[in-house]
Amino acid sequence: MLQKENESEKKEESFFRAVHQKLNRVKKPGKAKKVVPKDRSKMVAVTLWALLSSLLIFSLLAVLLSVNTRSVINEVRRDFNKPTEDEQIQMSVTAAENFLSGFIHEYVNVKNDMDSIEQRKEKLESYMVTKVDGIFEDERRYDLTGLKGNRILNEYNLYNVKKEKGYNLFQYKVNYTNQFPVEKEVEKTVKDGKKEKKVKEKVMEIQEAEKQLLLNIPVANKGDAFAVNAVPYFTRIYDLKGKIISFKKEHTREEYTGSKKESIEKFLQSFFEKYASQKKEDMVYMMKKPESLQDSLSFGYVENVKIFETKKGFEVSCDVEFKEKENEIPVKEPFTLELTETSGQFYVKDLKHQ
Template sequence: MSMEEVPKKSWWRRIIAGAKTLERPKKQRGKLQRDHSRLLAFWLYTLLFTILFFACIGILLALNTRSIVNDLERESVQPKVTSGGDTGINVVAGNNFLQSFIQTYMTVVNDAQKLEEREKQLQVYMVKTADGEQTTSIFSVQDIKGNRTLKSVNLYNTQTTKEGTLFQYKVSYVNELPTTKVVEKVVPAGKGKTKKVKNTVKTTQAVSQEALLNIPVVSNGEGYAVKEAPYFTEIYPLQAKVTQKKSEPPAEYDGTEKKDIDTFVVDFFSKYASASKADMAYMMKEPESLEGMLAFDNVVDTYVVKTKTGFQVQATVQFRDKTVQIPTSESFTINIIKKEGQYFVTKLSHERSE
């Protein structure tokens, strides 16, 4: 090989090597640009869909919250009636509804204008027909001779009817009948003499009465209305002879701790009468007390029963009014355990357990 061939060959190789070197960066740059574009697009779309998703969730939650708030606001203005059976009559609300109705119904003044106003006021409380018209007035009063005045009214009983509730009120009222009577009066007749003169004067004959005023009431779930005309009946007694079957009581405890338990019961109710609620916390789980309203007198009797965790004590306790010393007897049941060597009340109820 001659010296001229060596440089020529080296020159040719350098050209080929340079061409290869120039091609590689182009491929790498193109590949890197494509990968970054796809990755960027992926994250942009992901972010966009995430924002849209949470925006939809936020709108739904806002609508639901607004609906709940509206329901609560409606309930605060118009409570949902639930008591009084399936008729949806709440006795407390129904009683409040009827107060002004009863006052207006029971008050009758023998004056044409006032009787007309009374009729209009009472008609507002009545049930309307399906077309919005009220039923024929049942409160028109004609050809009366006197007045009626309400003295007192008390809710006596309620009875569930097919369509609503019958409210019964014990009413005391006075019927007043204007009348006249002849009155004799002694008047001077001159020269030291007197004579009797008869005069006719106006007076009022008042007759007090008591009766049950019966008012049928219905509800549409939003309010109340009087269904029919009120009517009077005689007052019937509410007292009845009620008998209860008594189960066989558990065996009374008469062990070594009986004397200590009786001592604790006296101490406990003495503090229950005089101590504050906060001070009772070291003697009972759910503190309560009379806080000096009454004075402790004595424990009339106790019945102690052994339980799995401690003892149950049924007791009759007598307290007295501090001023006039009137006694008050109350039945209690307390559950006690031993806690750090001392008796401790875990539960107190204001009745004897069966």
């Protein structure tokens, strides 16, 4: 019995062992590897912020560019609409001529009569700027002390208009006649009892001399309102085919009182004597830009001399009186000269009629 049970147990044990071995031979399927996707959210966020930032920057640039462009356009429009300096001071030559026509008649025509002289002065002063920054005093500006005759305007016409700093210089070619008394000795037949005899006696005759010069009139304006800026002056008529040379108002400076002052004053006397009497070509040795009155007027005197020392020499302002040769009507004019010195000799580098 026991043997049968032992054999039965052995069979069962053998059976379970065989089953276990077969099970061991069966391969277990391997576990599949799980693929974990990378976290790309950070990269996406950075990219989005970069795009947003770029868009914002481009938007700001576009706004700034638009504002700047609009500003430039507005500035261009303002500059385009803003009148230039030339336009601001532009004046009507026709209107100025109408204004000056009365002045020219009053200035050129001179009658040797005290009442007429006083009336002439008053009328001329009414044409002047209210406060003249000139050199001559008002009461002396149109003084005709010493005249010996009349001056009659024949005709005039506008010759040129030059634009200067702060005013326009109107140049008129004027033709006028000087009337002046001349003492002459004549022979007359008179009765001497029943006889006649010839005697000589002195008489005064009125003679005439016709002249033609340029009358230079500085004119200031504000729109269509005009005024004569300074005392007019005469010059010789020049050829319009020649070159036209066009000048800075100096600040107050100390006058020169050095050792050369007397020499400069003597030079001025000599220079203006020659300026009045000599030909233009004869002034070459005294002036860089020669000019003269060529004996049209006679020299009177130089006064109110002011000398200023400069880096290159001297600047001199002075008043000069000329006279009509026939009837001694005075013609007064302010001058500014730039002088240089070489070996003790003075030379006029520049001459201005102001």
